[in-house]
Amino acid sequence: MAALEAIGLRKRFGTLQAANDVTLSVEPGEIRGLIGPNGAGKTTLVNLVTGVYAPDSGEVKLAGQSITGLAMHEIARRGLVRSFQVTRLFGNQTVRENLLTAFHARRPANVDGEAAAERMIRLTTLGPLADTPAKKLSGGQRALLQMGCGFMVPGSCYVLDEPFAGINPVIKETILEMIVEVNRAQGAAFLVVSHEMAIIRQLCPQVTVMMEGKVAAQGTLDEVARLPAVVAGYLGKALE
Ligand SMILES: Nc1ncnc2c1ncn2[C@@H]1O[C@H](COP(=O)(O)OP(=O)(O)OP(=O)(O)O)[C@@H](O)[C@H]1O
Ligand SMILES: [Mg+2]
Structure with missing residues (x-):
């Protein structure tokens, strides 16, 4: 199927x-x-x-x-998750907080949000910026974070x-x-x-x-x- x-x-x-x-x-x-x-x-x-x-x-x-x-x-x-257009970043939230916000927006059952955020921080290569507010990121880093937020929604x-x-x-x-x-x-x-x-x-x-x-x-x-x-x-x- x-x-x-x-x-x-x-x-x-x-x-x-x-x-x-x-x-x-x-x-x-x-x-x-x-x-x-x-x-x-x-x-x-x-x-x-x-x-x-x-x-x-x-x-x-x-x-x-x-x-x-x-x-x-x-x-x-x-x-069925559409990435990029559906996720908005919050400038005053850190990279990690943005990922957790994207996660909690959908409240998926049986998934550990903290662990999912850590995995996504690794995949986005934004580890050194995990505690940096999104408004301080470059355009490319924002694009990575947006993609990461899209992937926080299990699909x-x-x-x-x-x-x-x-x-x-x-x-x-x-x-x-x-x-x-x-x-x-x-x-x-x-x-x-x-x-x-x-x-x-x-x-x-x-x-x-x-x-x-x-x-x-x-x-x-x-x-x-x-x-x-x-x-x-x-x-x-x-x-x-
Ligand atoms: N909401 C809308 N109202 C009127 N026309 C629309 C609307 N959305 C798309 N179109 C028209 O439909 C056609 C297909 O547009 P679409 O955006 O799907 O193309 P696309 O393949 O995504 O192109 P691109 O590679 O430029 O993104 C275009 O002629 C576009 O102008
Ligand atoms: Mg198009």
Whole structure:
């Protein structure tokens, strides 16, 4: 059974069909890439599966159970966690306190918050700054802390919309390692939206390509990169 399934999702904005019969699935423990040109509908799909938008039609299933049309917080409570946009940092709280706040916001049962925070401090490489207020962190350190806060919410599937955008190479590498470790340790599935082909190649055995609101191709990055339509519509430009 898939960790996350989108089945025939459609969403229209005025005359624009932003999601046009989108079907894709993420298997348990899989890290799937979602790529495609600007305006292809990737963020729309993320918004549809995480409950920001209700689809006009179609269905979303989490571990086989329908979550279509549920509220965002209910979807997150069931284990589909969207990182980055959902977590806000508190400037006057320390790194550790921010992690604990993210943890307590969801009150997961049977998990030790202190231990989870220590693990995340290690994964974010923010150990030397654990007792520093978030407002004193650099942009890159904040990005790491935000990602760490997202991972404090226990999930079976994490959806990350452009976690590497605007981030320096060293921090990118740390975020990549965090994803790999949470995937390995929790067996969590991931859907990762990114324009960064080098990172997608490292992180994602399989990718889904969206173009003009539709799934245009699926396979390994090298497989889809051989398809003329994908090259013409996207990768020809992205790899230039
Ligand atoms: N709330 C909205 N209202 C109206 N149009 C929208 C809305 N959200 C997205 N769109 C439009 O839907 C289309 C798909 O947008 P979307 O943000 O999903 O693309 P994307 O694949 O995430 O692109 P990018 O790579 O630039 O992030 C675009 O034409 C966008 O302008
Ligand atoms: Mg987007």
